Amino acid sequence: MASSILSDCSSARLLPLSRTLLPPLPHRLRPSPALAFPRRLFVASPAQLLSRPRRMDSVLAAGSSADSATVSADTSSKVIDGKLVAKQIREEIAVEIARMKDAIGVVPGLAVILVGSRKDSQTYVRNKKKACEAVGIKSYEVNLPEDSSEEEVIKHIASFNSDPSVHGILVQLPLPRHMNDENILNAVSIEKDVDGFHPLNIGRLAMQGRDPFFVPCTPKGCMELLRRYGVEVKGKRAVVIGRSNIVGMPAALLLQKANATVSIVHSQTKNPEEITRQADIVIAAVGVANLVRGNWIKPGAAIIDVGINPVDDPESPRGYRLVGDVCYEEASKVAGAITPVPGGVGPMTIAMLLSNTLESAKRIHKFK
Ligand code: NAP
16 A cells, blocks of 8 residues: 555655754644554554643543644544643643742753864754753853863762762763763663763663663653553554664663564664564664655554755755655555654653753652
């Protein structure tokens, strides 16, 4: 079916990411309760979800307004709206922070260390700072010059490790070439490692019967989208495309922890489309525009597209647009539910960073 679908996915020309150091474009897709969930995959029908407690209600209710239900008529998938869910989560976090402040006088603190002057990193750090302020998290920032030594960075990490007003520490990646990421990330206290990249946190994530202090933000966001959209994971077949330390690998571990049967597809995998076609749930984190075509997808599957790839678009004022690793146009005609790019996983990553920082402050101060 999908192979006959015409799309421009094969002709998209990839641009270097450095040309696109801009916040995500506003997306126009919202979840519409009128679109049917395939019953075998989703725990609840839209009607059941609407009768659920507040959190899901508000996500779906927001999507039911006339101006937001703009999913085109030929699209059979449910749109998993990360922008809307992330907004909901930020509101929940703000309420929790106010409650903690009233009860014990503590405000969560997040420290960000930025080395060098990469424009994209500066933009990410600025966005994180703005997001912190909006929910009531106090942010601390250290900007170091490109030619700083590893020792200098580690000295700042050590100072934040012992600062009781800081509950989360984040070292913005990538670091300059002369630095060893491993030495630097290992210096962050695992109890304040809100990015979840410390090997001990990843190790705990991988081990049965152990829990990490923190789960890396992007894969945590993927799982949260599945949870809030009622996608059943237990007993399902999941395929993760990509095996990076920050997305693919932890996403596979999380799916396995949630009792899915997981396969990992990477650059050396033979017949990736055949393997992907068996999946009820696909998480794509590759960095190759439109790699996953409609005919890779099992009808009714849930698709989480992590990829953010700039492609040439002469019609856009910026000369480019962002697309995912999944050909949305084709996949949305086959899948049961799918995240758009932009407006899917992207907004969830910062929301999960805020969530990890709040979780850390609560744990350190034993606040329930
Ligand atoms: P990465 O470190 O470059 O890893 C890419 C992974 O994809 C690798 O495991 C690689 O396999 C695999 N791969 C490459 N080409 C492939 C192919 N043709 N078929 C199958 N697998 C292939 O990238 P990343 O940091 O995980 O990021 C992936 C994408 O997610 C990027 O577009 C990035 O911008 C985006 N991203 C988005 C967010 C967000 O918040 N939405 C956060 C992080 C990343 P090998 O291991 O064999 O090389």
